[in-house]
């Protein structure tokens with residue numbers, strides 16, 4: 162069994178069989194992670210570059226750990242050590258890295274479309290670790306893995322993404338992937354945080370968070386970016402919390418069965434209270450462990466891809 | 469030098485001429501128009517086939533990049549591209565470095581364009597440095613040869629400055645050419661809508677353009693000034709201009725070939741050659757634009773020829789500069805998408821590519837009659853050809869139309885006593 166593409170750029174065009182294969186493979190690796198010796202020799206001799214043009218410690222560590230568990234050689238390249246600051250073009254940077262005979266690139270960049278661009282200038286397998294506000298497929302896949310572990314197959318489930326959907330890279334990957342798996346996807350947040358025409362992607366919009374809680378099996382709660390406050394979508398985080406925050410009172414009142422996901426890092430007391438973040442509804446730490454397993458699965462499936 | 473051009477379909481809508489004739493040109497002047505003129509030894513004779521000879525085409529929105537950005541284009545290479553594309557004259561935008569905001573810069577551009585087959589008409593900046601703070605010396609620049617004024621690249625910053633510019637330019641009758649875009653709504657990369665949502669690219673709302681057009685039309689009404697809207701791109705914008713014209717205001721508009729032939733759907737590939745400003749819009753917008761071309765709301769087709777060096781365009785999408793080259797594909801796209809699809813007649817095409825731009829800029833129309841300067845564009849409206857960027861005369865190759873098959877081509881021009889035909893001077 163192999164994936165239909167040699168890259169993982171996003172979930173927009175990723176077929177159901179591929180998503181299922183990744184999740185099934187992740188289940189196997191999840192077992193490896195429970196063993197006393199957590200390392201397998203699967204990718205011995207393969208070189209993976211973690212190309213992070215934007216700081217994201219969590220995602221990078223998760224990928225790095227996944228690579229080490231698979232015995233791949235890992236190089237970390239982040240903006241602080243990059244030559245792009247010295248005026249070298251992005252393309253030159255990639256050409257230079259590629260000349261070192263690498264096999265895979267894991268890329269995180271603040272601009273949407275950079276992973277697509279990379280496939281045009283590099284022969285390596287490209288894994289998107291987040292591009293602008295576009296996609297973050299590995300995060301979405303670990304979300305799906307975590308939900309299915311808890312609730313069974315996603316088909317027919319109702320999942321709502323709550324928060325700043327406009328500036329989120331997690332939201333789109335979730336939307337595309339969940340729809341492929343047959344789930345019903347909705348979003349909830351102030352209209353300033355909901356991108357235009359999202360309903361044309363088959364996504365329902367909830368204006369009120371109470372309705373979103375009542376009508377869904379899962380809430381995927383997005384981080385409210387404190388630094389973007391000034392730019393506009395909300396007047397302040399207190400008001401956001403008051404009208405959209407996920408609190409135990411709301412959950413208990415409207416849907417005590419609901420499952421809560423959060424891609425992290427959490428702004429406690431803003432989009433979610435500590436009580437919820439640490440309470441029985443959440444799968445947040447589960448997501449972190451599953452993240453390593455999902456990334457191992459993707460690295461394995463692409464690293465052994467027949468191209 | 470004496471030329472005999474044989475078997476041409478001469479079309480001059482201003483004189484209501486549409487006839488097959490031969491033409492004799494001597495020292496750049498039309499000497500004779502008649503059927504079956506016999507060749508003689510002292511005359512260079514060219515036999516044409518299925519070719520229209522019409523008023524030389526004029527592109528009123530070109531970025532020549534010189535002075536300042538010669539790695540992307542020069543006055544020479546841009547003019548060469550214009551000749552190849554079938555234009556005898558172009559107007560160049562002032563967002564150069566230095567900005568065209570003094571008569572010295574105007575004069576130096578005119579000097580550098582001397583002796584070329586293509587005439588260059590500079591557009592001066594409305595405000596000093598295009599900063600929107602104070603008027604540039606519009607009268608002086610006009611006297612030196614500037615034919616219109618624009619802060620293109622951005623809109624004139626404040627309503628007050630637009631008002632001043634519309635009032636001040638009345639004395640000389642030049643248009644204020646506006647790049648309409650509200651600054652506070654700008655900052656994105658592609659049209660706001662389904663595609664921007666799907667691609668996660670920062671959006672530009674269509675209302676950013678419409679709001680500025682509405683502002684400028686109201687000011688044109690208030691001042692009774694002369695306003696030209698550059699590169700119109702949305703349905704609402706077309707409606708705004710149509711209403712302004714119905715009120716009898718002195719408002720005109722232009723559209724680029726990419727805005728009548730492409731939609732935002734092309735952006736799914738993240739190819740930076742589809743990144744322009746204004747951005748590619750929806751199918752509904754394209755339909756409204758074609759409607760506007762048909763009913764005369766949109767007066768002019770202009771390329772917004774915007775050369776960028778390859779290394780500048782071959783970057784992350786958000787970082788890539790806006791715009792594409794267009795001089796060499798413009799006539800082909802107009803003939804393919806508008807004439808051959810039976811949206812516009814050949815006379816309407818000629819109006820939008822030769823007559824209206826000159827009228828807006830107060831430039832004499834080179835009518836095809838004996839005694840006039842010979843300034844022609846030669847067209848084969850059913851010629852099928854493929855765009856080949858590697859052969860482009862422009863110094864830059866940023867175009868999404870490479871390898872595209874087009875129907876209809878400008879095969880050459882005659883101007884300034886020179887004949888350029890099928891890629892060479894004859």
Ligand SMILES: [Zn+2]
Nearest residue numbers: 620621647698
């Ligand atoms: Zn412009």
